[in-house]
Amino acid sequence: MSSPSASRAQKMRLPLFTQKGQLEVPSPTEKDWLKDDDEGYVFKDPDQELDSLPQPYRMINKLVNSLFDRSWEVIEDRDRLREAELSRIKPTVYLPVFENKLSKMPKCMAISQDYAFIAEDKGFAIYNLYSAQQIYECEKLKVDVVSIWATDLGSETLIAPLDEMGIIRLFYLCKDGLFFIKTINEVVSA
CATH class of the missing domain: 1.20.5 (Single alpha-helices involved in coiled-coils or other helix-helix interfaces)
Known part of the structure; x- marks a missing residue:
């Protein structure tokens, strides 16, 4: 029972x-x-x-x-x-200090020391980066400048604009002014 x-x-x-x-209830003995x-x-x-x-x-x-x-x-x-x-770290945004409207459509640009070199239709212009004022303008070229290169030479700058004919003209910029040095790749007609 x-x-x-x-x-x-x-x-x-x-x-x-x-x-x-x-469910069976086991007896108290293990065997x-x-x-x-x-x-x-x-x-x-x-x-x-x-x-x-x-x-x-x-x-x-x-x-x-x-x-x-x-x-x-x-x-x-x-x-x-x-x-x-x-x-993410947000980059610092610097608002422009000056606004300068270009008279011609720029083709390309180079920066060296305190100057910006902007290639235009028949030449190039040099602007001071701090005052945003145009310093020099070279419009003596007869063809469009497609590329411009500039490098520092201490306190002076060497400028090499390349026109659409593949001709490079070397310019030298110093405190006294802008000087033409020489033309490279110019075809000599006989």
Whole structure:
């Protein structure tokens, strides 16, 4: 005859295990225990037992969960990008001190020391970077300047404008003025 506590133990089940058949209460001696006790129990997810839905609803549930997971990943990516953008060091912006309108459309530009050399249609102009004033203008060239190069020579500057015919003219800029030195690649007609 079983005691009331034994029948109560037979009816009790742990939420993590599902029983295949009747629960037997082992006798107090170890030699009487069954060797196949583990075969009667199967490990299952406790959440899955409670949420067993019919097939169409399980599919809908999976789709909704998948959509939610993807949306959450997109939100996390946007947050990471926003944080990275905010953590970047912003460059210092210097507003212009002077405004100078050019009389002609510039083709190209070079900077050397305190001067800006701007190539124009039939020559080039030299501007002071600090005052934004035009210092010299050379309009004696008969063709358009397509490229200009300038380099420092201490307190002087060497300028080499290249025109559309492939001819380079060397100029020398110093405190006294702008001087023409020589022409390179000029075709001598006979």
